[in-house]
Amino acid sequence: MSAPPEDSGPPAPGPERALRLGTRASALALAQSGMMAEALTAATGRPVELVHVTTYGDTSRESLSVIGGTGVFVNALRDALYAGEIDFAVHSLKDLPTAAPEGLHLAAVSERAAVNDALVARDGLKLADLPAGARVGTGAARRMALLKMIRPDLEVVPIRGNVDTRVNFVRSGRLDAVLVAFAGLQRLGRDDEATEVLDPEIMLPSPGQGALAVECRDADLVGLLAVLDHGPTRAAVVAERTMLAVLEAGCSAPVGGHAIALDDNVLSLTGVVATVTGSRGLRLSATGTVPDAEGLGRRVAEGLLAEGAAEIMEAGQ
Numbered sequence: 001m002s003a004p005p006e007d008s009g010p011p012a013p014g015p016e017r018a019l020r021l022g023t024r025a026s027a028l029a030l031a032q033s034g035m036m037a038e039a040l041t042a043a044t045g046r047p048v049e050l051v052h053v054t055t056y057g058d059t060s061r062e063s064l065s066v067i068g069g070t071g072v073f074v075n076a077l078r079d080a081l082y083a084g085e086i087d088f089a090v091h092s093l094k095d096l097p098t099a100a101p102e103g104l105h106l107a108a109v110s111e112r113a114a115v116n117d118a119l120v121a122r123d124g125l126k127l128a129d130l131p132a133g134a135r136v137g138t139g140a141a142r143r144m145a146l147l148k149m150i151r152p153d154l155e156v157v158p159i160r161g162n163v164d165t166r167v168n169f170v171r172s173g174r175l176d177a178v179l180v181a182f183a184g185l186q187r188l189g190r191d192d193e194a195t196e197v198l199d200p201e202i203m204l205p206s207p208g209q210g211a212l213a214v215e216c217r218d219a220d221l222v223g224l225l226a227v228l229d230h231g232p233t234r235a236a237v238v239a240e241r242t243m244l245a246v247l248e249a250g251c252s253a254p255v256g257g258h259a260i261a262l263d264d265n266v267l268s269l270t271g272v273v274a275t276v277t278g279s280r281g282l283r284l285s286a287t288g289t290v291p292d293a294e295g296l297g298r299r300v301a302e303g304l305l306a307e308g309a310a311e312i313m314e315a316g317q
């Protein structure tokens with residue numbers, strides 16, 4: 001009997017060389033990268049080693065409302081991909097600029113964790129319990145604006161830093177509360193520190209919040225990394241990020257977007273744009289089909305623009 005023909009496809013991923021996963025060294029980034037590394041090894045048998053990379057967002061002390069949205073947390077990881085120093089990178093999807101980078105593949109969008117923002121307040125307080133004038137810290141323009149729209153009597157204090165640094169503003173008594181991504185607290189095993197998990201229909205999250213992006217340079221790796229992809233999450237974030245791209249929101253503009261699957265084939269997308277002070281805001285929802293997630297994002301953005309979104313985002317105040 002003759003031997004079976006040689007498999008002409010790509011070589012099966014074996015336990016040979018560990019894949020190098022580039023990661024920021026913050027506790028949250030390490031938790032996120034560790035989760036993805038474990039999931040990949042569990043699904044494919046391929047070992048993964050973590051390679052620490054420092055990004056501009058880690059070293060700069062500038063406000064996120066100024067530098068955020070321009071890839072400050074991702075560019076150094078992308079440089080390491082281009083240089084072949086790492087095989088793939090895991091980013092918080094909401095930190096990825098909407099423009100697709102040349103020569104890199106978005107190999108997977110992970111199943112979304114909690115999309116909500118969380119309040120961490122002193123004395124177990126919820127948003128509605130905070131007294132007038134209470135000082136609430138956040139560095140994100142979207143959170144500043146939406147918080148002011150919900151509770152104009154609160155004082156927003158611009159802060160930044162990793163999750164630990166921000167929560168410590170409350171522990172030390174310097175602030176009454178801070179807003180953070182609940183997914184971040186969860187991944188750090190600190191979800192019990194949230195005093196309120198905010199309703200995403202009221203405190204609209206950042207496009208892509210709670211999902212992770214897996215990026216690589218080598219096209220041969222895309223098939224392997226695709227085991228980490230979650231189709232419904234990808235459709236939702238495509239809608240949210242298309243909306244963001246069509247709005248051409250400057251990196252510091254307060255924009256929220258949240259898509260949810262109504263069933264296997266239908267998505268609902270809500271978008272909001274506001275001034276940083278929350279003095280004006282626009283909100284719009286629409287539904288569309290999963291295969292046309294991009295069209296849904298475009299329609300919501302165009303609807304918001306038709307109502308004056310560009311003027312609101314430019315107003316700044």
Ligand SMILES: NCc1[nH]cc(CCC(=O)O)c1CC(=O)O
Pocket residue numbers: 092093094095163179180181183184208209210211212
């Ligand atoms: N801007 C920083 C950032 N990027 C992603 C997360 C949390 C994790 C996620 O949204 O998936 C955070 C922290 C926060 O917003 O409090």
